[in-house]
Amino acid sequence: MGEIHVMREGYLPPRQPPRRHLISIGDLEREDVERLLATAKSFSRSLEREVKKLPTLRGRTVVNVFYESSTRTSSSFELAAKRLSADTMSIKAAGSSVDKGESLKDTALTLGAYDPDVIVIRHPQIGAPQLVARYTDAHVVNAGDGKHQHPTQALLDLYTIQDELGRIDGVHVAIVGDVLHSRVARSNVQALALMGARVTLVGPAPLIPRGIEAMGCEVSHEIGAIADADVVYVLRMQRERMAEGANYVPSLREYTERWGVTPERIRPGQKVMHPGPMNRGVEIDPRVADASEALIEAQVRAGLVVRMAVLYDLLTTGPVPVEAADPLEVA
Amino acid sequence: MLYGRNGRKDDLMVRGARVLDPAGGVDAVLDVRIDKGTIAALGEGLDANGHRVVDGAGLVLAPAFVDPHVHLRVPGGEDEETIASGTEAAAAGGYCAILAMPNTDPVVDSAAVLGSLIEDAKAQAVIPVGFLAAITRGQEGAELTEMAELADQGAAGFTDDGRPVVAPSLMRRALQYHGITGRRLALHCEEPTLSKGGQMHEGAVSAELGFTGYPSVAESLMVERDLSLAAYEDASLHLLHLSARESVSALRAAQARGVAATAEVTPHHLCLTDEAVRSLDSNVKMNPPLRSADDRAELIEGLRDGTIACVATDHAPHARHEKEVPFEAAPFGVTGLETAFGALYTHLVEPGLLKLETLVERMSAGPARAYGLEAPRIAVGAQANLVLLDTESAWRVEEGGFRSRSANSWLLGQTLRGRPVLTVAAGKVAFEA
Numbered sequence: 192m193g194e195i196h197v198m199r200e201g202y203l204p205p206r207q208p209p210r211r212h213l214i215s216i217g218d219l220e221r222e223d224v225e226r227l228l229a230t231a232k233s234f235s236r237s238l239e240r241e242v243k244k245l246p247t248l249r250g251r252t253v254v255n256v257f258y259e260s261s262t263r264t265s266s267s268f269e270l271a272a273k274r275l276s277a278d279t280m281s282i283k284a285a286g287s288s289v290d291k292g293e294s295l296k297d298t299a300l301t302l303g304a305y306d307p308d309v310i311v312i313r314h315p316q317i318g319a320p321q322l323v324a325r326y327t328d329a330h331v332v333n334a335g336d337g338k339h340q341h342p343t344q345a346l347l348d349l350y351t352i353q354d355e356l357g358r359i360d361g362v363h364v365a366i367v368g369d370v371l372h373s374r375v376a377r378s379n380v381q382a383l384a385l386m387g388a389r390v391t392l393v394g395p396a397p398l399i400p401r402g403i404e405a406m407g408c409e410v411s412h413e414i415g416a417i418a419d420a421d422v423v424y425v426l427r428m429q430r431e432r433m434a435e436g437a438n439y440v441p442s443l444r445e446y447t448e449r450w451g452v453t454p455e456r457i458r459p460g461q462k463v464m465h466p467g468p469m470n471r472g473v474e475i476d477p478r479v480a481d482a483s484e485a486l487i488e489a490q491v492r493a494g495l496v497v498r499m500a501v502l503y504d505l506l507t508t509g510p511v512p513v514e515a516a517d518p519l520e521v522a
Numbered sequence: 523m524l525y526g527r528n529g530r531k532d533d534l535m536v537r538g539a540r541v542l543d544p545a546g547g548v549d550a551v552l553d554v555r556i557d558k559g560t561i562a563a564l565g566e567g568l569d570a571n572g573h574r575v576v577d578g579a580g581l582v583l584a585p586a587f588v589d590p591h592v593h594l595r596v597p598g599g600e601d602e603e604t605i606a607s608g609t610e611a612a613a614a615g616g617y618c619a620i621l622a623m624p625n626t627d628p629v630v631d632s633a634a635v636l637g638s639l640i641e642d643a644k645a646q647a648v649i650p651v652g653f654l655a656a657i658t659r660g661q662e663g664a665e666l667t668e669m670a671e672l673a674d675q676g677a678a679g680f681t682d683d684g685r686p687v688v689a690p691s692l693m694r695r696a697l698q699y700h701g702i703t704g705r706r707l708a709l710h711c712e713e714p715t716l717s718k719g720g721q722m723h724e725g726a727v728s729a730e731l732g733f734t735g736y737p738s739v740a741e742s743l744m745v746e747r748d749l750s751l752a753a754y755e756d757a758s759l760h761l762l763h764l765s766a767r768e769s770v771s772a773l774r775a776a777q778a779r780g781v782a783a784t785a786e787v788t789p790h791h792l793c794l795t796d797e798a799v800r801s802l803d804s805n806v807k808m809n810p811p812l813r814s815a816d817d818r819a820e821l822i823e824g825l826r827d828g829t830i831a832c833v834a835t836d837h838a839p840h841a842r843h844e845k846e847v848p849f850e851a852a853p854f855g856v857t858g859l860e861t862a863f864g865a866l867y868t869h870l871v872e873p874g875l876l877k878l879e880t881l882v883e884r885m886s887a888g889p890a891r892a893y894g895l896e897a898p899r900i901a902v903g904a905q906a907n908l909v910l911l912d913t914e915s916a917w918r919v920e921e922g923g924f925r926s927r928s929a930n931s932w933l934l935g936q937t938l939r940g941r942p943v944l945t946v947a948a949g950k951v952a953f954e955a
Contacts, residue, residue: 294843294846294847295847295848296843296846296847316847316848316849316850316851317721317733317802317848317850318802318848318849318850319848321802321848322846322847322848336848337732337848337850338732338733338734339731339732339733340732374732377730377732381730400728400729400735401724401729401735401737402724402725402726402727402728402729404726405726405729405730406726406729406730
């Protein structure tokens with residue numbers, strides 16, 4: 192073992208405050224979520240104005256790095272940054288040095304050399320955002336890491352529920368489908384439990400991870416369990432994972448038959464959510480998707496303001512003052 | 523079966539240490555004198571006969587350790603470890619002998635590869651090394667290796683470690699045939715269709731983190747199969763790195779029925795649980811994975827009651843860049859040679875979960891016996907294989923402090939108590955702090 196050198200106090204560098212990241216819902220306390228949702232709400236009011244751009248993050252740089260295909264999340268982050276006047280740069284894995292075998296660490300070091308304020312990363316492997324956080328000085332936002340977490344999705348879902356039902360505490364949410372492969376489900380179970388909602392996971396046993404009850408949710412293998420939920424949250428059946436021989440379910444046909452969310456299985460007044468992209472006719476009946484109870488478009492709209500709130504919150508400290516949303520300064 | 527650099531045999535006197543040889547029933551403050559590598563005298567107030575004297579006051583002198591499960595990475599992985607660096611690391615960890623696994627590139631499946639390793643060991647090994655050869659050619663699970671020839675060449679045992687022998691029929695043949703070699707058959711028990719894609723123990727933590735689970739039953743099912751086959755064939759076997767409580771129960775039951783089975787457990791499975799994976803630190807990724815608190819408790823109980831005879835480090839060096847990736851992309855395995863005693867002393871002995879004498883026995887005589895090697899002991903006339911242990915002072919595990927070429931330790935940054943200060947292996951001083 193090497194010798195331990197103790198530095199004299201005078202030589203110690205001043206302590207840096209820890210960088211704030213949004214990597215997992217587990218990083219947040221209830222008051223953080225409340226603050227973020229309130230900030231998002233104030234941004235939503237600003238977006239009703241004719242000039243939608245705010246000067247708030249002028250001069251800041253937000254880098255989006257997407258190692259997985261994404262339409263709504265990447266466009267939503269990019270637009271959120273632009274609405275706040277930040278400079279944005281988007282990098283997709285295909286066609287970049289990643290294709291040439293560059294490691295994530297080296298990519299992080301390279302991007303870090305431009306001193307971005309925020310790096311938004313989506314990656315197929317769990318823990319990639321932590322790795323980027325370790326090797327750069329930027330605030331890191333997890334836009335989805337493997338089957339682990341997708342925290343901004345959970346926040347926009349909370350926002351949507353709050354907006355629609357006026358509360359989250361005490362709301363009963365049934366999450367239906369392929370929980371096993373779903374980072375959306377994991378983030379949502381955590382976020383809903385944090386905010387006092389009741390969560391029931393519904394799906395065939397092979398698609399519900401063993402031991403997930405420990406996260407504070409109930410589990411049912413019967414679709415009937417959605418009946419008394421206020422919100423039915425339908426997960427995408429990840430067709431690519433349901434390849435023949437995987438045997439999570441015998442067939443998509445049988446899945447749809449037993450667990451598909453159809454008009455007959457929804458009672459009046461129940462709200463329906465879906466993180467997209469939908470497989471119409473598989474996990475969700477098109478009549479349900481297009482009904483007025485469906486909040487799917489509201490979720491997409493919420494995505495923009497929630498991501499604005501996340502970027503804003505990471506780059507400022509403390510609760511957002513309402514005047515921050517004032518668009519009048521914009522030239 | 524063990525090969526190392528020949529050379530001098532040392533004269534030495536260790537004065538006033540607590541001499542602890544559980545297998546020999548010794549536990550007293552004594553002087554130990556070594557003449558030309560052999561323990562010549564054991565008693566109080568011994569004359570040093572002009573030998574160099576090491577003050578053992580306040581220290582524990584124990585039989586040196588034997589590690590039955592080390593990856594020396596040669597041939598093929600010399601950037602991660604070599605015979606020289608691995609045996610130096612082992613000496614610093616208090617070991618007087620280690621056994622190296624054959625899952626190298628190329629695999630140790632022929633007398634030619636084995637022969638060249640033995641030649642290298644004779645030139646480079648700081649402490650004696652034994653080499654296990656593969657059970658199947660290329661560890662591909664299809665054809666048996668030429669076990670008799672490999673045994674003649676000096677193989678210390680046979681294993682496809684890193685992989686299970688998947689086909690029951692081939693496992694049966696291996697159990698039948700290896701008997702003629704008189705060497706141990708050591709098995710990595712994993713049912714691959716159940717562990718496929720598994721990154722960590724399947725349970726509440728994997729459910730929350732989203733990792734594909736590697737369930738306990740993937741191990742215990744194979745343990746039960748292999749014990750059944752061994753019972754049927756009246757053959758003996760050794761189970762590598764047990765992790766699941768069901769495996770321990772199955773082994774205990776088989777031993778009670780008279781099956782000649784031994785087993786080993788690693789320091790990381792004895793000290794950690796799957797909760798550690800929440801850190802997403804790739805240095806807690808190993809195969810088999812860290813399991814639940816109940817599994818850990820049963821492993822400790824199995825080690826305590828002797829069902830599990832050996833502590834094995836499963837020292838698995840990996841290059842830094844291989845581990846500096848997201849958890850899912852990282853290779854399995856952690857180092858352990860230089861930290862095993864400290865980790866187990868700190869996490870098991872100090873909290874009262876295991877007696878020091880039991881730990882010493884399971885790190886020394888236990889593994890030696892499992893492979894039919896002579897057990898290190900502290901007795902007049904025995905070859906000097908000794909470790910002097912400081913169980914009082916604390917030390918910090920740091921990346922720069924390893925003799926191993928790799929630093930993928932789960933203990934980085936931790937402060938431990940319990941550390942070898944002197945190792946004598948095969949009659950010569952192999953390490954001195």
